[in-house]
Amino acid sequence: xxxxxxxxxxxxxxxxxxxxxxxxxxxxxxxxxxxxxxxxxxxxxxxxxxxxxxxxxxxxxxxxxxxxxxxxxxxxxxxxxxxxxxxxxxxxxxxxxxxxxxxxxxxxxxxxxxxxxxxxxxxxxxxxxxxxxxxxxxxxxxxxxxxxxxxxxx
Amino acid sequence: xxxxxxxxxxxxxxxxxxxxxxxxxxxxxxxxxxxxxxxxxxxxxxxxxxxxxxxxxxxxxxxxxxxxxxxxxxxxxxxxxxxxxxxxxxxxxxxxxxxxxxxxxxxxxxxxxxxxxxxxxxxxxxxxxxxxxxxxxxxxxxxxxxxxxxxxxxxxxxxxxxxxxxxxxxxxxxxxxxxxxxxxxxxxxxxxxxxxxx
Numbered sequence: 001x002x003x004x005x006x007x008x009x010x011x012x013x014x015x016x017x018x019x020x021x022x023x024x025x026x027x028x029x030x031x032x033x034x035x036x037x038x039x040x041x042x043x044x045x046x047x048x049x050x051x052x053x054x055x056x057x058x059x060x061x062x063x064x065x066x067x068x069x070x071x072x073x074x075x076x077x078x079x080x081x082x083x084x085x086x087x088x089x090x091x092x093x094x095x096x097x098x099x100x101x102x103x104x105x106x107x108x109x110x111x112x113x114x115x116x117x118x119x120x121x122x123x124x125x126x127x128x129x130x131x132x133x134x135x136x137x138x139x140x141x142x143x144x145x146x147x148x149x150x151x152x153x154x
Numbered sequence: 155x156x157x158x159x160x161x162x163x164x165x166x167x168x169x170x171x172x173x174x175x176x177x178x179x180x181x182x183x184x185x186x187x188x189x190x191x192x193x194x195x196x197x198x199x200x201x202x203x204x205x206x207x208x209x210x211x212x213x214x215x216x217x218x219x220x221x222x223x224x225x226x227x228x229x230x231x232x233x234x235x236x237x238x239x240x241x242x243x244x245x246x247x248x249x250x251x252x253x254x255x256x257x258x259x260x261x262x263x264x265x266x267x268x269x270x271x272x273x274x275x276x277x278x279x280x281x282x283x284x285x286x287x288x289x290x291x292x293x294x295x296x297x298x299x300x301x302x303x304x305x306x307x308x309x310x311x312x313x314x315x316x317x318x319x320x321x322x323x324x325x326x327x328x329x330x331x332x333x334x335x336x337x338x339x340x341x342x343x344x345x346x347x348x349x350x351x352x
Contacts, residue, residue: 106230
């Protein structure tokens with residue numbers, strides 16, 4: 001019995017190693033530039049921003065975010081109507097055609113981290129993983145800028 | 155008789171022009187503008203724990219805007235924009251009062267506001283009031299807000315994101331839209347500061 005368990009364990013570890021390089025290869029179809037996060041206070045929501053370019057020949061569909069630092073992570077869009085009223089709503093999938101780029105930036109799309117385990121402190125960084133529809137995951141490290149930051153340069 | 159008919163035509167033309175003028179004024183009448191600060195009736199607590207009213211702002215030019223500290227995107231950007239404008243305006247805006255009114259007073263206590271505004275220009279004040287006072291303030295600004303979502307922790311607030319600018323006599327000068335480029339926003343603030351009072 002013990003031997004069986006060991007075999008299973010070895011098999012699964014080997015299996016994991018054979019899948020990992022494949023995942024990394026698939027994930028590299030989308031190039032990430034200018035990632036940054038805004039410092040946050042207490043458990044209040046935090047926002048992360050970045051630019052994405054699909055460098056592959058096939059469409060890439062971003063379906064969500066994962067972050068250990070937050071209880072819940074998703075992509076939101078801020079929009080402002082004709083009366084100047086701003087609202088925020090979760091965005092479903094974001095489909096990037098081959099060669100297409102999008103920017104998550106203040107006042108538009110942003111990665112929203114909710115139920116923060118700890119506030120994001122300026123000068124640190126936060127890891128957020130992009131999840132794509134084909135199951136690939138792309139980890140991104142976001143440098144944390146000040147609360148008053150408006151772009152990747154601060 | 156001929157003179158009379160000329161006169162008649164003249165009167166008809168004048169009436170027509172008046173009617174056109176009236177119609178045009180009806181068509182282009184501006185939307186409701188914010189009240190003067192002196193006419194607003196609400197009271198709140200600022201981030202230092204003082205009781206404050208809009209009348210306290212009289213004597214200085216003032217910027218008022220709505221927001222909430224659980225807002226991760228629009229509100230810090232607006233505060234950051236304002237901080238940049240104040241810096242660019244230098245001495246011109248030395249006496250400017252900048253008032254951030256929370257639309258989420260149940261989470262944004264004066265203590266929470268104090269921590270939040272400490273990250274921005276020291277002129278930024280955070281005002282927090284009861285729902286009744288908030289509603290009166292928002293109505294006086296001809297603005298809107300609403301709560302979105304039932305979750306006790308994760309709800310969001312939709313709100314007017316304009317910055318309302320008032321002259322030192324409390325008259326409403328202009329408003330700056332969210333994300334209005336700096337090259338438009340700054341001249342608007344300068345003009346409002348230099349305009350004769352109304």
